[in-house]
Amino acid sequence: xxxxxxxxxxxxxxxxxxxxxxxxxxxxxxxxxxxxxxxxxxxxxxxxxxxxxxxxxxxxxxxxxxxxxxxxxxxxxxxxxxxxxxxxxxxxxxxxxxxxxxxxxxxxxxxxxxxxxxxxxxxxxxxxxxxxxxxxxxxxxxxxxxxxxxxxxxxxxxxxxxxxxxxxxxxxxxxxxxxxxxxxxxxxxxxxxxxxxxxxxxxxxxxxxxxxxxxxxxxxxxxxxxxxxxxxxxxxxxxxxxxxxxxxxxxxxxxxxxxxxxxxxxxxxxxxxxxxxxxxxxxxxxxxxxxxxxxxxxxxxxxxxxxxxxxxxxxxxxxxxxxxxxxxxxx
Amino acid sequence: xxxxxxxxxxxxxxxxxxxxxxxxxxxxxxxxxxxxxxxxxxxxxxxxxxxxxxxxxxxxxxxxxxxxxxxxxxxxxxxxxxxxxxxxxxxxxxxxxxxxxxxxxxxxxxxxxxxxxxxxxxxxxxxxxxxxxxxxxxxxxxxxxxxxxxxxxxxxxxxxxxxxxxxxxxxxxxxxxxxxxxxxxxxxxxxxxxxxxxxxxxxxxxxxxxxxxxxxxxxxxxxxxxxxxxxxxxxxxxxxxxxxxxxxxxxxxxxxxxxxxxxxxxxxxxxxxxxxxxxxxxxxxxxxxxxxxxxxxxxxxxxxxxxxxxxxxxxxxxxxxxxxxxxxxxx
Numbered sequence: 211x212x213x214x215x216x217x218x219x220x221x222x223x224x225x226x227x228x229x230x231x232x233x234x235x236x237x238x239x240x241x242x243x244x245x246x247x248x249x250x251x252x253x254x255x256x257x258x259x260x261x262x263x264x265x266x267x268x269x270x271x272x273x274x275x276x277x278x279x280x281x282x283x284x285x286x287x288x289x290x291x292x293x294x295x296x297x298x299x300x301x302x303x304x305x306x307x308x309x310x311x312x313x314x315x316x317x318x319x320x321x322x323x324x325x326x327x328x329x330x331x332x333x334x335x336x337x338x339x340x341x342x343x344x345x346x347x348x349x350x351x352x353x354x355x356x357x358x359x360x361x362x363x364x365x366x367x368x369x370x371x372x373x374x375x376x377x378x379x380x381x382x383x384x385x386x387x388x389x390x391x392x393x394x395x396x397x398x399x400x401x402x403x404x405x406x407x408x409x410x411x412x413x414x415x416x417x418x419x420x421x422x423x424x425x426x427x428x429x430x431x432x433x434x435x436x437x438x439x440x441x442x443x444x445x446x447x448x449x450x451x452x453x454x455x456x457x458x459x460x461x462x463x464x465x466x467x468x469x470x471x472x473x474x475x476x477x478x479x480x481x482x483x484x485x486x487x488x489x490x491x492x493x494x495x496x497x498x499x500x501x502x503x504x505x506x507x508x509x510x511x512x513x514x515x516x517x518x519x520x521x522x523x524x525x526x527x528x529x530x531x532x533x534x535x536x537x538x539x540x541x
Numbered sequence: 542x543x544x545x546x547x548x549x550x551x552x553x554x555x556x557x558x559x560x561x562x563x564x565x566x567x568x569x570x571x572x573x574x575x576x577x578x579x580x581x582x583x584x585x586x587x588x589x590x591x592x593x594x595x596x597x598x599x600x601x602x603x604x605x606x607x608x609x610x611x612x613x614x615x616x617x618x619x620x621x622x623x624x625x626x627x628x629x630x631x632x633x634x635x636x637x638x639x640x641x642x643x644x645x646x647x648x649x650x651x652x653x654x655x656x657x658x659x660x661x662x663x664x665x666x667x668x669x670x671x672x673x674x675x676x677x678x679x680x681x682x683x684x685x686x687x688x689x690x691x692x693x694x695x696x697x698x699x700x701x702x703x704x705x706x707x708x709x710x711x712x713x714x715x716x717x718x719x720x721x722x723x724x725x726x727x728x729x730x731x732x733x734x735x736x737x738x739x740x741x742x743x744x745x746x747x748x749x750x751x752x753x754x755x756x757x758x759x760x761x762x763x764x765x766x767x768x769x770x771x772x773x774x775x776x777x778x779x780x781x782x783x784x785x786x787x788x789x790x791x792x793x794x795x796x797x798x799x800x801x802x803x804x805x806x807x808x809x810x811x812x813x814x815x816x817x818x819x820x821x822x823x824x825x826x827x828x829x830x831x832x833x834x835x836x837x838x839x840x841x842x843x844x845x846x847x848x849x850x851x852x853x854x855x856x857x858x859x860x861x862x863x864x865x866x867x868x869x870x871x872x
Contacts, residue, residue, distance in 0.1 A: 300595075
């Protein structure tokens, strides 16, 4: 029997503040290129003060993935914490308007922190450097996890970034328990190589004990399973997890499953803003997997969705992904 | 002697909530196409609930114009009311980050209304239908006008839309008095044909008594000065105002001055989102005029700036306008 949700995502709920900058802005302002760095409110205010005009779009890694699956007509829900403020309303609206269920309890009005935001600085090469003020997204706790919803998920999609909070590991554990008890499966994205460094021991334990599908890119793969070569690292991962999916930018994506490896080519495109490439790859892959497509087709769906999202500003799809799947002969 | 500001703009301060919609969304939701309609908060909530995912960018007609002049390196300031909330911070940031002075006192914390917003619904033809919740921008009052700033303006740029508020006409009067007493000049944009209908008598009086430069498009021109032909309407306007600038979409723009008329051709472009076309035309024209260029060159600068802003989502320039002026041999 089909479950109510193909995928339920859990992660940092946030609004992206996107701005195009020149390369030297990064060094002048002490921003490390190409990665996600956590910042506090004073630093957020400082950086925002130096940034040029921006545009605001809903973001959050797992939320982008869920929005992508919803855009494809997939049955999805999302759990991640916002506050009852204007950015929180924007985040909730955009996810629901895309067709996803979003019912996480709001952070208390008395809470001094606000809805999380991520300053996304896009350099002329299309690379993005993320500066994240987590705000109330950091407060995700077991009480925010609805066991009933988790039990209705075919797949859970956990965002590695959300390991950056005291109660969130417990929230993940609760979600995993409720999901797997009802026969659901667990996927995890490693999110970022520095995120891997911060949480390696916890990640390793979780991967061994619970994860059925691991998403990562080559940098995260090598941070998680250090070795002489990407192939060796992937082989190490494949010993631990049933399905390993490793994205490799312009080289496409590798899927390791059942002792074999398949490779999906990247879809050539003009990179305007790389934000959301990995998130939307996961959308396409999870949509394919939960819709009965084989691994290679699912990976190709991931590559098409990723190519769409990097061809414009913002980390959520603008074009009709299903039409693109048709154009590529995938459906 | 050069004044501190080339242009000071006064208008509705707001954040645009932009969404691409299908044509039938307008009829299903009772939205009139191509114009600005004022809506209250319940209607704003209703419409937002029906809209798809959106992106937020700073807007406000005169604010877009000022941002465009600032982007060109012009000396500008802006007056328009926001509240100390997240959308208010976004609006203030984007204007200042562009290089404009923005110091309007914030609406009181006790105020129940929020920072204004405009739901911009973009149909596949690139046309935009505006649904404006004015919020605190409606409260602009004489006490918000700093006479000192007005006296430092070579030109004042008044947004016709802001006639939709009880104290704002008095605020305009105060600003005009302080500006002209110091030798400054007054420009006005008619904003919208329905805005003209709402305020015709006041507009006529103000134009006769104070306006040195009138901006409008052909629909606004014919609403303001009804006649058998556009030429006759423009001639009527030119009897009242020293400089009349009438934009005519793909036909470019007409400038009437000193008994003569000049015509600037439109710059061909792919229309993605028509929002801000008139606003950015005014940026280019006012930048040219206050930088010592002749009327025709100024109008051509307006056409180049307008073409840039309609080639992408959002009503503020993304490309380097000065580079575009160079490409067109204008500077």
